[in-house]
Amino acid sequence: MILPRYQIGASTIPGAGKGLFLQEDMPRGRVIIAPDNVHTVWPEARLRAYPEDSIEVLSSVRWFEHEFSLTPEWSDECYVNHSFTSNALWHLGFIFALDDLPTDVEITIDYQLVIGDGEKMPFRDSVTGREIVGLPWPAALAHSAARLAQLFPPSRSVAE
Numbered sequence: 001m002i003l004p005r006y007q008i009g010a011s012t013i014p015g016a017g018k019g020l021f022l023q024e025d026m027p028r029g030r031v032i033i034a035p036d037n038v039h040t041v042w043p044e045a046r047l048r049a050y051p052e053d054s055i056e057v058l059s060s061v062r063w064f065e066h067e068f069s070l071t072p073e074w075s076d077e078c079y080v081n082h083s084f085t086s087n088a089l090w091h092l093g094f095i096f097a098l099d100d101l102p103t104d105v106e107i108t109i110d111y112q113l114v115i116g117d118g119e120k121m122p123f124r125d126s127v128t129g130r131e132i133v134g135l136p137w138p139a140a141l142a143h144s145a146a147r148l149a150q151l152f153p154p155s156r157s158v159a160e
Contacts, residue, residue: 001036008079012106014126019106020079026101029151032088033077033095038063040070044116052122061114063093065137068116082132083108084125089151090114091144096151113140 004024011019026032042056044066050056059078060068071077080088080095086108089096095109111121115134124131135143 002033002076003031006076006107008076011079011081013081013083013108015123016081016126018079019081019108020076021106022101022103025103026097028097028100030097031094032097032107033080035069035093038069038093040072041067042070044068048116061090062116062134062137062140064141066116069093080107080109082111082121082125084110084128084130086110089144089147091148096148098147098151113144 002020004022004026006023007021008018009021011017013019022032041063042060044062047056047060047068047070055072056070059072060070063069087098087101087105088107088109089098090109090113095107101107111132112135115121115132117134117136119134121132134140
């Protein structure tokens, strides 16, 4: 579920097709997208039995460890594009604003966090030309958890 008002339009990223654009300001740390109807979760081994260009593979994202959620009905969440310098963070199915984001900004995430260990996207990053390769689960989780923690610095200890 996409929480703020948004629109789908031509991406600002060369070769990306369409993108998801905010239609309202989003403060740093706010949830932009939250899971709301995860009805199909498959182990990666089952997913990899399908061709790379199948609807199953193309509509999947890593949910946790070696489990992938599938959304073949192609909800608007699929228009969130990749960037190594993303303005949003994927963490366990949620997408958070990494900074205060203004209206009309295109939402991007780092796809290394949502594809399988060592999986390569069929395209390269349009800005750097680098391959987009999925991080191992422990590295992906540690990275997204650390970035998420930076969004919410503790104001006091839990014991207080």
